[in-house]
Amino acid sequence: MAILVLAEHDNASLKLDTAKVVACAEAIGGDIDLLVIGHNCGSVASEAQKLSGVRNVLVADAPAYANHLADSVSELMLEIASDYQHILAAASSFGKDVLPRVAALLDVSQLSEVIEVVSSDTFVRPIYAGNGLATVQSLDDKKVMTVRSSAFDAVAADGSAALVTLSQAFSSQVEFVAQSLTESERPELGSASVVVAGGRALGNCENFAMLEQLADKLDGAVGASRAAVDAGFVANDLQVGQTGKIVAPDLYIAVGISGAIQHLAGMKDSKVIVAINKDPEAPIFQIADYGLEADLFEAVPELLAKL
Structure with missing residues (x-):
C-alpha cells in the first residue's frame, strides 16, 4: 500500500503541518511518498527528504507551479494518483482548495478533517463543531483525506528519503493576479x-x-x-x-x-x-x-x- 502526502510550503521552507500529516500517514501504514510542487523549491525538497518515514520525495519544479494554483496542482496529482491508495493533505486553506478537486477528478468521496486513524479504511473526524466524533469507513478504492494537523505530533527530521524529479507540468486556466500576506516576526x-x-x-x-x-x-x-x-x-x-x-x-x-x-x-x-x-x-x-x-x-x- 502506498500513500501520497501533499507538502505545503512557500517555495522556501516546509510548513510544520506537513510533518504532522506524515505522522497520520504512518498511522495508516504503508510506503509514504511526499509530493513537493512549486518553483525554485530545492530547499523545500531537501527539508522534505529529512522527514522520518518518507520513502520518496517527488518534486515538480516549474514556473507554472510558482503560485500553487489548485487547478494545476490537482491535475498533476491526478496524473500520478494511480500509484497510490491514500492521498493526504493538511486541512489548511491550501489542502481544502486542492483535495476536493482531486477527489472530484477521481470520482471518490473526500474524508475531511481526519483526527484519528482506526484502520486503513476507517477514520475518525469531528462533526457538529467538534461536539461529536464520527467514525467513518470509506469503501472507495482511493481515500482522499484532509488531516487536522493539530491532532498529530510531527515526525522527526532524521530521515533520508530518495529524490524523484517529475517532468510533468500543467498550466493553470486561472490567472494569478496578486497575493497579500500578513508579515510578522511572531510564530505562525x-x-x-x-x-x-x-x-x-x-x-x-x-x-x-x-x-x-x-x-x-x-x-x-x-x-x-x-x-x-x-x-x-x-x-x-x-x-x-x-x-x-x-x-x-x-x-x-x-x-x-x-x-x-x-x-x-x-x-x-x-x-x-x-x-x-x-x-x-x-x-x-x-x-x-x-x-x-x-x-x-x-x-x-x-x-x-x-x-
Whole structure:
C-alpha cells in the first residue's frame, strides 16, 4: 500500500503541518511518498527528504507551479494518483482548495478533517463543531483525506528519503493576479507552541497591544475570537475557531473570551488552557485547566509586569 502526502510550503521552507500529516500517514501504514510542487523549491525538497518515514520525495519544479494554483496542482496529482491508495493533505486553506478537486477528478468521496486513524479504511473526524466524533469507513478504492494537523505530533527530521524529479507540468486556466500576506516576526498561529487570544471584551484594537506584548514575552502567536475579528479589532487571519484556524498549542491563554462553541472547536485540543474572564459563568472555564476570574485590564498588565 502506498500513500501520497501533499507538502505545503512557500517555495522556501516546509510548513510544520506537513510533518504532522506524515505522522497520520504512518498511522495508516504503508510506503509514504511526499509530493513537493512549486518553483525554485530545492530547499523545500531537501527539508522534505529529512522527514522520518518518507520513502520518496517527488518534486515538480516549474514556473507554472510558482503560485500553487489548485487547478494545476490537482491535475498533476491526478496524473500520478494511480500509484497510490491514500492521498493526504493538511486541512489548511491550501489542502481544502486542492483535495476536493482531486477527489472530484477521481470520482471518490473526500474524508475531511481526519483526527484519528482506526484502520486503513476507517477514520475518525469531528462533526457538529467538534461536539461529536464520527467514525467513518470509506469503501472507495482511493481515500482522499484532509488531516487536522493539530491532532498529530510531527515526525522527526532524521530521515533520508530518495529524490524523484517529475517532468510533468500543467498550466493553470486561472490567472494569478496578486497575493497579500500578513508579515510578522511572531510564530505562525497554526504552528505556535503558545497562543494568546483575545475576545470582544478587549473593546478595541488598541487594547490588543497588551496581548501582543504578552505573546512576545512568551514567544507566542496572537489569536482572536470571531467576535473580535467581526468587530474589526484584528485581521481575520488571526481568528481561531470553527470558521477560523484550528490550533493545539502547548499553552493557550484566552483573554476576555466567553467560550462559544465555535471558538472552542478551534482550540479545545490545546495541551494547557488558561482563561482570564470576569464572568464566572463563562463557558470557557468549563474546559480551562486554569481559570482566573478577574478584570483583564488589571490581570494582563500585572502578568506582564511579573514576566
